[in-house]
Amino acid sequence: MDDLCIIGAGSGGYVAAIRGAQHGLRVLLIEKDQLGGTCLNRGCIPTKCFIHDVKILTAAKRSPVMKGADRVSIDIDKMVLRKRQVVKTMVDGLAMIMKGHGVRVVQGQGELLAPGQVRVRTMDGRRSEESVKYVILATGAKPGTPPFLSVDGHFVQTTDEALDPKDLPAKLLIIGGGVIGLEMAAIYRLLGSEVTILELLSDIIYNEDAEIRKAMRMLMEQQGVKIHLEAKVKEVKIREEKVEIDYENQKGQVEKLQADRVLVATGRIPVLEGIDVQKLGLGMNEPFIKVNGKFETNLPGVYAIGDVVGGMMVAHKASAEAEAVLANILGQPKRIKPELIPRCIWGLAEVGSVGLTEEEAKAKGRRVKVGKFPYISSGAAQAMDDINGFVKIVGDSESGEILGLHIIGQHATDLIGEAVTLMTMEAAVEDLAEAIKPHPTLSETIMEAALDWSGILIHKLKK
Amino acid sequence: MATEVVLPALGLTVEKGKILEWYKKEGDPVQKGEPIFLVEADKVTTDVESPSSGVLSKILIPVGVEVPILTVVAIITEPGEKLAAKWMVEGPAFSTAETSAEPPVSPGERPRAKTGVPGDRGIVPAARRKAKEYGVDLSQISGTGPDGVILLKDVERVLAAESKISVVKASTLARKLCEKEEVPLKEILGTGIRGRIMQADVKAYLEGPTATAAGPPLGSTMPMSTIRRVIARRMSESAFNAPHIYFFSEVWLDPLLQFREEVLPVFDKHFNLRPSINDFLIKAVALNIADFPMLNAQLKGEEIHIMPEINIGLAVAMPEGLIVPAIPCADRAGLVEIIRHRADLVARAKEGKLTLQEIERGTFTISSLAQYDITHFTAILNPPQSGILSVGKTDEKLVLVEGQVRVKRITRVGLSVDHRIIDGTTAADFLQHLKWKLEHPAFTFMSL
Numbered sequence: 073m074d075d076l077c078i079i080g081a082g083s084g085g086y087v088a089a090i091r092g093a094q095h096g097l098r099v100l101l102i103e104k105d106q107l108g109g110t111c112l113n114r115g116c117i118p119t120k121c122f123i124h125d126v127k128i129l130t131a132a133k134r135s136p137v138m139k140g141a142d143r144v145s146i147d148i149d150k151m152v153l154r155k156r157q158v159v160k161t162m163v164d165g166l167a168m169i170m171k172g173h174g175v176r177v178v179q180g181q182g183e184l185l186a187p188g189q190v191r192v193r194t195m196d197g198r199r200s201e202e203s204v205k206y207v208i209l210a211t212g213a214k215p216g217t218p219p220f221l222s223v224d225g226h227f228v229q230t231t232d233e234a235l236d237p238k239d240l241p242a243k244l245l246i247i248g249g250g251v252i253g254l255e256m257a258a259i260y261r262l263l264g265s266e267v268t269i270l271e272l273l274s275d276i277i278y279n280e281d282a283e284i285r286k287a288m289r290m291l292m293e294q295q296g297v298k299i300h301l302e303a304k305v306k307e308v309k310i311r312e313e314k315v316e317i318d319y320e321n322q323k324g325q326v327e328k329l330q331a332d333r334v335l336v337a338t339g340r341i342p343v344l345e346g347i348d349v350q351k352l353g354l355g356m357n358e359p360f361i362k363v364n365g366k367f368e369t370n371l372p373g374v375y376a377i378g379d380v381v382g383g384m385m386v387a388h389k390a391s392a393e394a395e396a397v398l399a400n401i402l403g404q405p406k407r408i409k410p411e412l413i414p415r416c417i418w419g420l421a422e423v424g425s426v427g428l429t430e431e432e433a434k435a436k437g438r439r440v441k442v443g444k445f446p447y448i449s450s451g452a453a454q455a456m457d458d459i460n461g462f463v464k465i466v467g468d469s470e471s472g473e474i475l476g477l478h479i480i481g482q483h484a485t486d487l488i489g490e491a492v493t494l495m496t497m498e499a500a501v502e503d504l505a506e507a508i509k510p511h512p513t514l515s516e517t518i519m520e521a522a523l524d525w526s527g528i529l530i531h532k533l534k535k
Numbered sequence: 536m537a538t539e540v541v542l543p544a545l546g547l548t549v550e551k552g553k554i555l556e557w558y559k560k561e562g563d564p565v566q567k568g569e570p571i572f573l574v575e576a577d578k579v580t581t582d583v584e585s586p587s588s589g590v591l592s593k594i595l596i597p598v599g600v601e602v603p604i605l606t607v608v609a610i611i612t613e614p615g616e617k618l619a620a621k622w623m624v625e626g627p628a629f630s631t632a633e634t635s636a637e638p639p640v641s642p643g644e645r646p647r648a649k650t651g652v653p654g655d656r657g658i659v660p661a662a663r664r665k666a667k668e669y670g671v672d673l674s675q676i677s678g679t680g681p682d683g684v685i686l687l688k689d690v691e692r693v694l695a696a697e698s699k700i701s702v703v704k705a706s707t708l709a710r711k712l713c714e715k716e717e718v719p720l721k722e723i724l725g726t727g728i729r730g731r732i733m734q735a736d737v738k739a740y741l742e743g744p745t746a747t748a749a750g751p752p753l754g755s756t757m758p759m760s761t762i763r764r765v766i767a768r769r770m771s772e773s774a775f776n777a778p779h780i781y782f783f784s785e786v787w788l789d790p791l792l793q794f795r796e797e798v799l800p801v802f803d804k805h806f807n808l809r810p811s812i813n814d815f816l817i818k819a820v821a822l823n824i825a826d827f828p829m830l831n832a833q834l835k836g837e838e839i840h841i842m843p844e845i846n847i848g849l850a851v852a853m854p855e856g857l858i859v860p861a862i863p864c865a866d867r868a869g870l871v872e873i874i875r876h877r878a879d880l881v882a883r884a885k886e887g888k889l890t891l892q893e894i895e896r897g898t899f900t901i902s903s904l905a906q907y908d909i910t911h912f913t914a915i916l917n918p919p920q921s922g923i924l925s926v927g928k929t930d931e932k933l934v935l936v937e938g939q940v941r942v943k944r945i946t947r948v949g950l951s952v953d954h955r956i957i958d959g960t961t962a963a964d965f966l967q968h969l970k971w972k973l974e975h976p977a978f979t980f981m982s983l
Binding site for chain 2: 403405471472473498499502
């Protein structure tokens, strides 16, 4: 009998498996597809491969010093191949790690029959049942599509297909202006497609700070991405090898758009295959599995983590929850502070943010003071020839608590890590300014924003 | 001749004290017996009187610094007398009265700054501040700076060796919160990585009881609080030194409950007071002690001292630990006085505002768990007292009275005594008479 069975080997599941094994538990890891889940196979890693490639292309094309850059282009097949190789390297690496830790990995569809009772159906149709002490449901999420849309994989795609492109659509229409929509827009726009985004809400990346949203919108529009806000998609038809979209605009008028391809990025829904919610009597927080702060479901010995429990659907949240759930199973209570989970966007500009936006902090009644520093004043950004961006610190004016930190611009997703570390250690804004930063790097921008917060900025004209 | 003012032994329970206020300034004239400073120790505060008349020429321990008892805190000189050179120092040249035979500062050994100005003892200001903050005896430190000047790191080295600092690791936000709320960081238990004190720890500390109600997490280790240390020491001292014997008796409580019901409206109307069963208990016990003075005895060396006043202590449970304020001369006090006293003491106990005298004066203790579903329990004597009464819950019991089944409300009381000075028959007599007093309230409480 195994001690711990984990259904789903994504960023939540595999981390839980390794941690469990490290603590001497006998671990069974069930995965119906590939180790690494969405992040590794159909999400973060593929996207970042493409973003890297298209950024090189863009940098070359825009370079004022390079010769012949106008003739540079990307070989889509090679781009996809490189991505596959990266993914394969990572998946193989994970398999080795699992083996090294003695985790029993079974490929097949995992089913929760009852608390402590799990069934695996392997691809060849064989079934086996396992008794375990604890079960962790880490089944993840998949692209959700509005009811009026049917994904055919060619004219209408989700990220599952769009990250394995065979060709480039001349005109791409993206439904959804969230993180996924923005990242796909960046990839396809920089590859040369004409990109239009239809967003239902009044702004793109709605949970980001207003100033970040505005900067992002401006940058995207500058680079030729069309954005329609408060746009309700009514109908999607395929006619003569083209997709025709009817949508209702801000004024309630129906408008028509035509594209070669539609990418649906309207959010992700939990994967509940193999989990008969009603039969099990599993408590739900519709459409997600309901868990408490210890990631316990209402069923004894059954836990759930990652996308399937909702919240921010990002790999690092799932991994952090995996750590926490194991700590709780092992009797060392550990909780996650959702406010300290960073958010990253690899769009036409990178966004890295953590904590409260200025608006949220004010709505919470905090005494807010803001510090900012623009990339244009950074020597490093100037040297990199990319001055689009800024750092914004939202701090409690009295205690100096860093309530939120928002960065847009080059390497924002790397830079935000520092803020997360310091916020986790409960540093004050002044601490951000206290550390000596290497020059010339973008890391100085956070320090400068902190100095601005304290009113003692160096590299900016006096207000 | 100069007099050293020491932090007095504030009673058996007290190991350290903190001066909250100096009523006099340096140079002020003082009269013997006049309060000169206010000291806080173990959650109580008390005035300390001047040991002699003269001039308060030097205050050695400033407000807010915790020092061991018997530390010399000030010097009183006769008018015109010059202050001895050894006291001409800045900061806390701590010395306890026990060791004051040796001057705490021996100038010959002391590394001096080149200037040699009196008072400048070759210490960098940061080191001086730190030493003052933590009460470090500077004479014990050898400086590692140029010419033996004491540096900050020298003081920190001593503190680290005494594990007074460096264990205090805290996040910036936790530090700021401590400063804002004026909470000493040292007292907070850190739950962060490697024991780092986080904001949540400070908040938990500030919330106090609510945090402790949940209880500490399993597998955690925490330092004893001062009050807990005192309780631990005193309880083991009592348990191991005083051979306890225990006696139990069942008290028929209906007459007293009925008596209380009858007098309640009178108390309410005339005094706006509500007597509790405890108030009657205090009075009855005090009256019974008057009949059995041995229960008011304290063993001191080879002598048995029968204490002149019958002061009844009432154990009050607080999150940090037990505290036992006493109602003075309860045998002579009227019920009204007892009620007022009891209500006031319990309220102030919960606010931590008792005076030392109020918790030290007890000669006998009552400990009641009547609100719990506890039938009876044994209590450990509150030293140096030799008797303690434990009170359990009140139960309804079926009894035969003249062949008839009747319901009686019964409380079990227990008496623990120090067998070194009280024998079983005395204790049994005492308890039996107490039982009679409680069962015949009209006789017992005749004179209100």
